Amino acid sequence: MKQRIRVVGIIQDERDVLIMKKAQGRVDGTPTWELPTGKIKFGEQPEEAIERTLEEYLGVEVTKQTKLHDVVTFMAPQGSSQLSNLYIVYFITLGAETKLHPRERYSAYKYIKPEEVGNYRLDEASMIVLEMEGRGQTRSNYKEVANSATVYVDGSSRGNPGPSGIGYKVVGVNGEILAQGGEFIGFATSRVAEYYAMKEGCEQAIELGLKSVRFVSDNLMLVNQLNGIYKVKNRDILAIYDDVRRLSENFEACAFVHVARECNVDADAEANAAIDRHFAE
DSSP: OEEEEEEEEEEETTTTTEEEEEEOOOOTTTTEEESSSEEOOTTTHHHHHHHHHHHHHHOOOOOOOOEEEEEEEEEETTTEEEEEEEEEEEEEEETTTOOOOOOEEEEEEEEGGGGGGGGGOOOHHHHHHEEEEEEOOOTOOOOOOOEEEEEEEEEEESSEEEEEEEEEEEEETTSSSSEEEEEEEEEOHHHHHHHHHHHHHHHHHHHHTTTTEEEEOOOOOHHHHTTTTSSSOHHHHHHHHHHHHHHTTTEEEOOOOOOOOOGGGGHHHHHHHHHHHHHHO
């Protein structure tokens, strides 16, 4: 299966977000917009790639802050096969006096409000990123991971290694809770617990018959490994990693998404409750 890797920047002016108009329009004449997006050249780090992209296409040098925010994956059709897309998302802070000069790939730009996203023809990847950020308006015909069930997972280890538990919460597309629970897994490291939690989340999604799923974790290392950003070098998690990758093939579309710890409190509570129940028995 082919994979496309891109870097994408989220640049904000207070609440508004920057979108770029593609220089090469569609056949029907309707312009296409996107978040600032670029390729990673051979030998480049992703952060270097996004900064080069902004310089080449927007005529700006990033002098303030570039912060890794998220990694988004999704499947999209390409001819008769499926193309795996991996987008590395950065928050970009520009200086107050920075002037943008679109060129080559882009012909214009504008800052739009979250409620205005639906008024523009955005490319698929940009729409997915914005909808995952909560800035987009979900369209009824949008069938990729931006409109899917969400599985929150978390692993907990008291002692690292120590008594460990896993927790999960499965939320449907309309916000309904489809499944929720936790399990004691014995003595393990926090790293192993996180992977077992993700494996359980996959199994729960399969059991529920879900086809498009976002798997959410507050462990950035795990998310980056599952998205192919980092290699798995630890033998203690390699077998579980392989299990998760194999299970993920059961879905028509899936994404591994990182969130802040405070956005994953229910799965964390389930993992710790599982440990408490074990020692209370």
